[in-house]
Amino acid sequence: MPAKPRIGSLCSxxxxxxxGVQTVLGGSVVWHCQFDPQDPQQHAARILxxxxxxxxxxxxxxxxxxxxxxxVDVLTAGFPCQDVSTxxxxxxxxxxxxxxxxxxxxHAISVLTPRLVVIENVRGLLSAPAARSMGSDRRSVAPHPGAQPLRGLGAVLGDLATLGFDAEWTVYRAADVGAPHRRERVFIIAWPQA
Known part of the structure; x- marks a missing residue:
């Protein structure tokens, strides 16, 4: 990783x-990608x-x-949680x-091929269904009849593996860093396979 990594941000x-990534790794954010069609005032984009x-x-x-x-060297993504949240x-x-x-x-990860990917989402990603998973030919993969449903985290990790990334994940509570509430979040870090 360069001493001053360039950071790109998806679903910012x-x-x-x-x-948080800047605090840990240093470097600078060089672009964002934030748009919310449900927010005509684009409040988040205005804050950015x-x-x-x-x-x-x-x-x-x-x-x-x-x-x-x-x-970019580092790509962050906090993709929408509304449909995986409990x-x-x-x-x-x-x-x-x-x-x-x-x-x-x-798709952005597949084209940009960053050296590190940092993803954040809600704990519901662990149990929410994934109606799709990226196959090696980029088509959806349907589980065989009687199979357990694919879960959101499994789909994300499987997609990253298909794209040539190794990954680790964990769940942190806001209370783990001193906040007075649980608010659990899934964090995934991924890097190109050696």
């Missing part, structure tokens, strides 16, 4: 994951612009041509859902 939200005024925001992850985006509809990582944006994150 207000930039909290980016700030306030804190990183000269950093481009590539907007809608589904419309970006990653071949034209500045390469407080949400539990639709999982299905195409057409907000959490299904994961497929676009995986």
């Amino acid at each position: 939200g207000y930039g909290g994951l980016d700030l 612009d306030h804190h990183w005024p000269h950093i481009p925001n590539h907007g809608d992850i589904t419309a970006v041509h990653w071949e034209n985006v500045e390469p 407080a949400g509809p539990r639709l999982g990582l299905a195409p057409g859902t907000r959490s299904g944006i994961w497929a676009h994150v995986a």
Whole structure:
């Protein structure tokens, strides 16, 4: 890893994951990708612009041509949790859902091939269904009849492996870092296979 890694951010939200990665690894955020069609005021994008005024925001992850985006050493992604959260509809990582944006994150990873990927999501990713999984030919893989359903975390880890990345994951509670509540989060780090 370079002494000052370049960081790209997908599904950036207000930039909290980016700030954490910057604190640990140093370096600088060189671009964001934040767009929320359900928020006409684009509140998160406005916060990013306030804190990183000269950093481009590539907007809608589904419309970006990653071949034209500045390469980065580290890629962060806090893809939408609404459909994997236990407080949400539990639709999982299905195409057409907000959490299904994961497929676009995986595509960005495949094109950008960063040296490190840092992903954050809610604990519900461990148990939410994944209606899709990326096969080696990039088509959906359907489990055989009677098989246990694929879970969100399994799909994410499987997709990363298909893309040539090794990964580790863990769950941290907000209380683990001093906050007065649990608010559990799944963190995944991935790097290219040797």
